[in-house]
Amino acid sequence: MTKSTLQAPQTETSRDQLREQIRQTVNEARKAAQDAARDAQAERGVIVLPPQPPLPPGVPGVTVQPFDPNLIPPQVESISIAFFIMVAAIIIGLPLMRAIARRIDRGAPPPQVIPTELRDQMEQISQSLDAIAVEVERISENQRFTTKLLSEKVGNTMLASPVQSDR
Structure with a gap:
């Protein structure tokens, strides 16, 4: 019996060691998978952080909303x-x-250069206008003089007529 009693604690110890090794291997495999996933996402430009536990109420903190690439700002x-x-x-x-x-x-x-024929014609028209202006001025002077003479003649006859009408 001594042999079996010796084997029982040995088997329990080896079982515990085996379980511990399996747990370590599983944990290492999980960690390796998480690292590989993080590396793959980092290569694509995505960084994934482990979730943080929520803060209790009353504790100041900053919360950042996750970025939604489908959301376009209105501006x-x-x-x-x-x-x-x-x-x-x-x-x-x-x-x-x-x-x-x-x-x-x-x-x-x-x-633009004005042709000489046109320039000569315009000069002739200008001279004709000057001559017409002189003639019109002379005629108006004669008209004023005639009006003045007629008004003096009428004035003289009016002065003479009242004396004749009294007789």
């Missing part, structure tokens, strides 16, 4: 519309501004 739409409008304005406005700048750089076009 992105207005910013993208403004960007495309600006690009369109630049595409349309740049050639227009270049054309305006070239026109300004060229300056005013040179004055």
Whole structure:
């Protein structure tokens, strides 16, 4: 019996050792699998952190919402519309501004030369207008003089007539 009693504690010890080895092997395999998964996700650019236990109420802390790649902020739409409008304005406005700048750089076009025949005719018309103006002035002077003479004659007859009417 001594042999069997000696074997019983030995077998229990070896069982315990075997269980412990199995547990260690399983734990190491789990840890290796977790490390491999973390490494694979890190290669893809995803970092996974182990979950943290929630903080009890009243304890200050910062909570960060997990990033949702499908969620687009509302400002992105207005910013993208403004960007495309600006690009369109630049595409349309740049050639227009270049054309305006070239026109300004060229300056005013040179004055056109008037043909000599036309210049002579215009000079003749100018001289004719001056002559007509002199004649009109002379006629108006004669008209004033005639009006003055007639008014003096009428004034003289009116002075003489009241004396004759009293008789």
